[in-house]
Amino acid sequence: MTAPLAAPAGPSRVEELQARIRGMQATRLESKAVPTHPAFEGVLPGGTLREGTVVTVEGSTTLLMALLAGPSASGRWVAVAGLPDFGVEAAARFGIALDRLVLVPDPGRQWLTVVAALADVIPVVAVRPTGRIAAAEASRLAARLRQRGTVLLVAGDWPGSDASLGIEASQWQGLERGHGHLSEREVVVSVGGRAEPGRRARSRLRLPGRSLEFAAAEPGAPRDPVRLDEYERRATG
Structure with a gap:
């Protein structure tokens, strides 16, 4: 005896799935630009940072500061986690507003939880991971970033990053x-x-x-x- 075949999805179900797919694509492709320093117009893909994206920055805290400077100068809050060598004097010279800067020098083993909490309330977050992140965890956080419109700058590797x-x-x-x-x-x-x-x-x-x-x-x-x-x-x- 064989089990009956499942009935094909009806037109309403198919249309619902198509609408969800279009919505997810629009979230990524039509994300809003984040104020970025003009020096990066010829550097970043599309000439600017985009809301809800992940950008990795390899081997340079100075480059990370430069990326934070544009959003900060525009009036946005920025947060930095896991970078105890992040110098506030140098940050101020680059144009980062210290009164809108949140520092978490050592988030410890809970760094991913800390980053997720920061991303809920702060539009630009920079982090140096203290451990490897699984692709599934990165995917869940990416969905959260898109929902909140938060930019994540990562000092190190990150699976599925939008730019490096x-x-x-x-x-x-x-x-x-x-x-x-x-x-x-x-x-x-x-x-x-x-x-x-x-x-x-x-x-x-x-x-x-x-x-x-x-x-x-x-x-x-x-x-x-x-x-x-x-x-x-x-x-x-």
């Missing part, structure tokens, strides 16, 4: 033959996005510039950037 930024090369200016003052740092920022996996664009930024700000590098003949550790070896050698 990292510094490929770095060169300081102002140090001549082992003496002088470091005045400006030019970096090559590598950027990848979910839409084009495996492909990464590159842009040059001053991070920081001579006035302790950050900006897109001035057009002109590209310099030959060197890795930061190599430059430090030359300067002290």
